[in-house]
Amino acid sequence: MAFEPNLIGFLCNWCSYAGADLAGVSRIQYPPNLRVIRVMCSGRVDPAIVLGILAEGADGVMIAGCHIGDCHYIDGNLQAKRKYELARRLVESAGLEPGRLRLEWVSAAEGQRFADLVREFTEQVRKLGPSPLSGDPPDPALLLNVQAARAAAEGFRLRALVGKEEKLVTEGNVYDDQLTQEEWDEVMAEAVESEYTRHRIRLALMENPTSVKKLSDRLGIESQTILECIVAMRQLGWVDIQELRGSSPIYMAVEMPQ
Amino acid sequence: MTMGEPIVPRIGVFVCHCGINIGGIVDVPSVVEYAEKLPGVVYAEDNLYSCSSDGLNKLKEGIKQHNLNRVVVASCTPRTHESLFQDACEEAGLNKYLFEMANIRDQCSWVHMHEPEAATEKAKGLVRMAVAKARLLEPQEEPEIDINPTSLVIGGGISGLTSALSLSEQGFKVHLVEKQPELGGMLLQLEKLFPSDRDSMELLRPRIDSARSNPNIELHTTSKVKSVKGFIGNFDVEIESQEGDVKKLNVGTIIVATGAENLEPVGLYGYGEDERVITQLQLEKMFKDGSLEGVRTVVMIQCVGSRNEERPYCSRVCCNEAVKNALLLLKESGTRREVYILYRDLQTYGTHYSSMEWDAKKQGVKLIKYQAERPPEVISERDAVIVNVYSPLLDEEMSLRSDLVVLSTPLIPTEDAKELSQLLKVPLNSDGFFMEAHVKLRPIDFATDGIYLCGTAHSPKDVSESISQALGVASRAAIPMARGRLRTAAITAEVDESKCSGCGTCIELCPYNAITKDEREIARITSAVCKGCGVCGASCPERAITMHHFTDEQLGAEGLAALGRVDD
Secondary structure, three states: OOOOOOEEEEEEOOOHHHHHHHHHHOOOOOOOOEEEEEEOOHHHOOHHHHHHHHHOOOOEEEEEEOOOOOOOOOOHHHHHHHHHHHHHHHHHHHOOOHHHEEEEEOOOOOHHHHHHHHHHHHHHHHHHOOOOOOOOOOOHHHHHHHHHHHHHHHOHHHHHHHHHHHHHHHOOOOOOOOOOHHHHHHHHHHHHHHHHHHHHHHHHHHHOOEOHHHHHHHHOOOHHHHHHHHHHHHHHOOEEEEEEEOOEEEEEEOOOOO | OOOOOOOOOOEEEEEEOOOOOOOOOOOHHHHHHHHHOOOOEEEEEEEOOOOOHHHHHHHHHHHHHOOOOEEEEEEOOHHHHHHHHHHHHHHOOOOHHHEEEEEOHHHHHOOOOOOHHHHHHHHHHHHHHHHHHHHOOOOOOOOEEEOOOEEEEEOOEHHHHHHHHHHHHOOOEEEEEOOOOOOEHHHHHOOEEOOOOEEHHHHHHHHHHHHHHOOOEEEEOOEEEEEEEEEOOEEEEEEEEOOOOEEEEEEOEEEEOOOEEEOOOOOOOOOOOOOOEEEHHHHHHHHHHOOOOOOOEEEEEOOOOOOOOOOOOOOOOHHHHHHHHHHHHHHHOOOOOEEEEEEOOOOOOHHHHHHHHHHHHHOOOEEEEOEOOEOOEEEEOOOOEEEEEEEOOOOEEEEEEEOEEEEOOOEEEOOOHHHHHHHHOOOEOOOOOEOOOEOOOEOOEOOOOOEEEOHHHOOOOOHHHHHHHHHHHHHHHHHHHHHOEEEOOOOOEEEOOOOOOOOOHHHHHOOOOOEEEOOOOOEEEOOOOOOOOOHHHHHOOOOOEEEOOOOHHHHHHHHHHHOOOOOO
16 A cells, blocks of 8 residues: 555644635645644744654644745744744754655645645655654654654753744844854754754663763764763753763763653 | 643534535544544534534533533634634533634545545544544633724725724724825726716715714825734724824724725737727726717727736626726717727626616627637727727627727736735735635634725725625624723733743743733733734743643644544
8 A cells, every 4th residue: 555644734823724724615635644733823833842743653744834924923934934943953863854844834815835735745755755753663763863852842942042043143132243044053053963962862861871882882972972961961960870880980861850 | 720620521522514515525424433432522423514503502402411521523614613613612601712623624525525535534533633632621711802992994995985984973983094195096086887877976075075074083194004013902003194204093993995906908909009098997087087079989808907817817897897988988979989898708797787788788889709819909000999809709800990999907906905914914815905704704804803804905896895895894893892892812821930930032022012021030921912823832941831722732632643643
C-alpha cells in the first residue's frame, strides 16, 4: 500500500481556516491527509508544540496564517514566522528533514491556494517517506534528539531570544543598538546549537548516568564540548556528579522543576 | 483559575448529515458508532440537520437526559455555526466553552467527494480530535465591555449617507468620513437612475441636506481614516484631513461604505485615443451637460474589461445601465437615434429590469450578441467610428457606422481599499472588494465584531441594493450600541503568578496593550482588552501563560488524536 502521510495543520481562525472552508464551499478537492487544528492566530503556534507532535511521529506539520500585513491581530504572523524559524532550526539540528515543516500564508479568499498547498505538502512529505519517529518503536537516537529539541524550545533562553527578536532586529534595544537579521541569525544559530546539545546531554543522562567519554561515544559529540556543556549545566543545576568511578566522574541529570 | 476536583468528562457527540452534504459522502452512522467508543464519550447520535430547530432540541435534550458536561458537534464550520450550538448548550445549562466542533463538511466531505472511505476515516479522525480537546475543556466566564454608542461611517456616498441617517434617527452619534470635498459619491456623476428614471440628485439632495443639518452627524469631508486601534465598543480612530490635521475619535462600531470606482478602459476599443469612444459614466455626464446634440448612432459594448481572466466577475449594473441609457438616448432627443448594444450575455435580472429590456426592444434598441473570443473591433475614421462585430446568432459580420461608442466598464475596488482593509484588519476577496463574514449567514458583517460592510465597497450593485444594505448595516451596528454592554469571548490569556519572572516579553509582544506589570513586577492581563491571539503564551520564556480554550494541553491532545492516539 502506498505511504499516506499523517499531516497536521495549524490554521489561524481568521484567514487560513477561512480559506480552508472556502475550498470546501467551492468544492475544490485535495488529498485527505491533513488534520487541521484551529488556533486563533498563527503566532500562537509554540515551537515546543510543533516539536512535540513531530516527536510523536507526525510525518509533517504545516502552519498557516494571514498574509503579512493582513494579520487579524496586527502582527501575530510576524511572530509566527520567528517561531517557525526556531522550530525549523531545531528540526534541522535534531536531524529530521526540514521538509516535514512548512509555514504558509493563506487568506480567507484563497480556497484554491489552500487546496494546492495541501496537495503540494502531501506530495512533498510522501517523497520524504514516513517519519523515522512514526515506527513502532521509533528510532531511539532520533527520538532523543527531537525530544531534546522540544525541551530546548520549552527552555527559557531560546524563548526569551525569539520573544525579543522582532524588536531587536527592527527597532533596536534601549541603547539604540540594532542587529541586522544576519547578525541575529548568528546569535540564534549559536544559542540553538548550545541549548540543543545541553538538552541532549541532559536527556541521555536521565536515561542512565554515565561518564563524559561514554556520552561522547553515544551522542557523537567531542568530549571537550561535552565537558564544557556539563560545566555550564552544573552551574544551572541541571546535572550533578553521581559518583566517581576510578578517576572519571559519573554524571546524572537533576530533576528539573516544572 | 480555581483548581477543583477533576471533573469526569461526560461527552455527547452529535454527528450531522447536513442533508446529503455530509451524509452523501461520509458514512455518518459509522462515525457515530466510532464516537461512542471514544474515551469520555457517553452518548452519540446522528442528526439530519444539527442546526435545525429539531436538531438543536435534540442537542438540548441529550445534554439533560445523559447529564452531558461536554458537547461535540461534528458538522460544518465553527466560523459560522459555533455560536448557534453554543447558545443551545447555554440554554440547556451548559457553559458554552464546554462545546467543541469537528469540521467534517467544509474541510472533509466537500473536499473529498470522490473518496468516501478516506472522507469517513478523516471524519472519524476529526471527531477523535474534537473529543480529545473536549475532554480538557473548561468553563469560562466572559468579560463584559461597554459599547460607545457612536458609529464611524467611512464613505459619504448613497450607502454611507443612508447608514448615517438611519443610525442618527435611532439616536446614535455618527462620524461620517468622506475623502472628497462633496458628499454624494458615485451618484454625483449619474444622471437618471434605473429602473424609474429618477433624477439622481432628487434622491441625493435631501439626504445630503439632512446629513449636513443633523446634529447627531459630524461630517469630516476631505478626510481619510489614518489609524484604527481597539475593538468593538471601543475603537480609537484617527482621521486625517487633506491639510494634514489629525482628529482622534472614539467609536463603538465602524461601517465601511467606501464604494467603488469605474474602470478607465485605457487601451481598450480605442478609448483614450479617439474621444468619440467613451464610458457609460461619461455618457451620463453628457446627458447632464446636454451635449449629445448631433449624435445619431450610438454603439454600446458590454463587458469591457470584465468577465475576463484579469477581472472574472460580472459587474452586475452595466447591462441595466446600458439598457437604461439606450432608452434615454432615444427619449432624450426628438430626433430618431439608432442605438446598438453589443453584449455577451444580457443580464437584465429581476422584476424591474427585464421589463426594461422588453421596452428597449420595442422601441428599437438593437441587441447584438458577440462572442468573448471574437470581440468587436473599433476603427476610427474621420467622420465616424466603425464598429465591426460578428454575430454568432446570424453567423454574419456586421459593420456599424457610429458617432459615439460607449463602453460598459465594470465597477472596480477603490484605490485605497487595500490600505483600509489593512487598517481595519478585515479581508478583501480575490477581486479586491471587501469580503463579508459569510455570503449567506452574515452578508453585511465582517468576521471582526463591530465592523460592517455595505454598498459597492462589497461588490458591484445598484442603488436600491446599496440602500438596502446600508439600512441593514445601520440595524446591525445598532444592536451592540443599543445594548450598551457586550460580553466578549473568554478566549483570553492568563498569567500564572507563581511562574512569572517579570521579564516583560509578553508586554512587548501584546498587540493590544492588554498586559501590564503589577506592583510586584508580575505580568497581569486585562481580560476585557485581551483578544485571545495567544502570542504571549507561545512566547513566554517561563511558560507561565495559559491561553484559555486553546491551551498547550488541548492543542497537544488534538495533535495526538490526529495521529490516531487515543489515551484514557
